[in-house]
Amino acid sequence: xxxxxxxxxxxxxxxxxxxxxxxxxxxxxxxxxxxxxxxxxxxxxxxxxxxxxxxxxxxxxxxxxxxxxxxxxxxxxxxxxxxxxxxxxxxxxxxxxxxxxxxxxxxxxxxxxxxxxxxxxxxxxxxxxxxxxxxxxxxxxxxxxxxxxxxxxxxxxxxxxxxxxxxxxxxxxxxxxxxxxxxxxxxxxxxxxxxxxxxxxxxxxxxxxxxxxxxxxxxxxxxxxxxxxxxxxxxxxxxxxxxxxxxxxxxxxxxxxxxxxxxxxxxxxxxxxxxxxxxxxxxxxxxxxxxxxxxxxxxxxxxxxxxxxxxxxxxxxxxxxxxxxxxxxxxxxxxxxxxxxxxxxxxxxxxxxxxxxxxxxxxxxxxxxxxxxxxxxxxxxxxxxxxxxx
Numbered sequence: 001x002x003x004x005x006x007x008x009x010x011x012x013x014x015x016x017x018x019x020x021x022x023x024x025x026x027x028x029x030x031x032x033x034x035x036x037x038x039x040x041x042x043x044x045x046x047x048x049x050x051x052x053x054x055x056x057x058x059x060x061x062x063x064x065x066x067x068x069x070x071x072x073x074x075x076x077x078x079x080x081x082x083x084x085x086x087x088x089x090x091x092x093x094x095x096x097x098x099x100x101x102x103x104x105x106x107x108x109x110x111x112x113x114x115x116x117x118x119x120x121x122x123x124x125x126x127x128x129x130x131x132x133x134x135x136x137x138x139x140x141x142x143x144x145x146x147x148x149x150x151x152x153x154x155x156x157x158x159x160x161x162x163x164x165x166x167x168x169x170x171x172x173x174x175x176x177x178x179x180x181x182x183x184x185x186x187x188x189x190x191x192x193x194x195x196x197x198x199x200x201x202x203x204x205x206x207x208x209x210x211x212x213x214x215x216x217x218x219x220x221x222x223x224x225x226x227x228x229x230x231x232x233x234x235x236x237x238x239x240x241x242x243x244x245x246x247x248x249x250x251x252x253x254x255x256x257x258x259x260x261x262x263x264x265x266x267x268x269x270x271x272x273x274x275x276x277x278x279x280x281x282x283x284x285x286x287x288x289x290x291x292x293x294x295x296x297x298x299x300x301x302x303x304x305x306x307x308x309x310x311x312x313x314x315x316x317x318x319x320x321x322x323x324x325x326x327x328x329x330x331x332x333x334x335x336x337x338x339x340x341x342x343x344x345x346x347x348x349x350x351x352x353x354x355x356x357x358x359x360x361x362x363x364x365x366x367x368x369x370x371x372x373x374x375x376x377x378x379x380x381x382x383x384x385x386x387x388x389x390x
Contacts, residue, residue, distance in 0.1 A: 273301035
């Protein structure tokens with residue numbers, strides 16, 4: 001094993017980028033990381049999972065130590081597809097450095113962060129044994145359905161007696177500068193699929209048909225008219241966005257038999273999936289009672305809202321970040337969902353990573369200086385954590 005892979009997070013990030021791992025095909029990338037960690041003394045195990053109708057996914061768990069406290073780094077090595085390869089100025093799997101910037105799919109989200117916390121853990125362990133345990137929870141299913149990854153890993157680990165004390169996820173959380181934002185929670189995600197049914201007929205004889213489109217519009221209008229909330233102490237206001245309206249009708253002289261809409265709500269801790277579903281069903285029932293017809297509603301909770309309250313753990317991360325960057329990070333709950341939504345059921349969790357401006361984009365990139373600094377921050381967090389910082 002080349003020494004640079006265990007000593008330099010940029011070299012390790014380059015090596016990981018050069019192993020294409022478009023979700024869910026992460027096996028070789030996990031193999032590489034496993035060799036690095038086993039060489040440093042970690043006990044590694046693979047946790048593959050499958051489920052009907054979903055891709056098979058391989059995952060990696062690495063731990064050193066058996067005692068508490070148990071500090072876990074969590075992340076993923078699967079990446080999104082490159083898109084139009086000709087639009088890239090570099091090989092998306094080349095791991096090239098140009099003018100101090102590392103390019104490649106996963107450079108930002110999130111192979112560089114995985115490399116940074118792997119090297120940080122190895123650094124700290126070389127300074128001497130820690131009074132506790134360090135682990136890495138690495139999935140190949142974060143960019144996919146998120147069914148056969150982190151949530152099943154956590155359940156399997158709990159069943160075999162593994163207990164996490166705290167977890168830090170390396171998702172890109174920073175905005176303008178490295179360290180300007182730490183995520184201590186996430187809003188919930190709720191999706192609704194609404195279908196309103198009527199009766200098909202000729203537009204010249206509307207009395208012989210029952211047009212579902214006005215009813216669908218009426219329901220959506222009622223949903224949009226309500227201001228869900230003003231936000232809460234740690235969360236921005238909830239918002240409902242209509243993402244699709246469809247009747248599947250190519251004819252101009254036919255009233256369709258059904259009309260469908262899809263909408264998503266990102267909600268704060270004033271709401272839950274259950275309360276939102278009850279409200280939407282009530283609005284649907286009111287419109288149908290007034291206008292006739294029928295409706296069906298299917299809902300899906302992509303993740304419930306959660307918050308790791310500010311305290312010793314979040315303060316440790318913020319203090320270490322400020323000590324090395326000079327920035328007092330904002331403790332935020334903004335943005336979309338992440339695998340932290342699964343981890344929060346097992347231990348306090350926070351997220352700290354690179355500025356995320358290029359994740360999922362053409363010419364995805366990360367500044368070399370940011371990768372090195374992120375590794376230093378993770379290193380300091382571990383030192384203070386096991387030095388009695390939490």
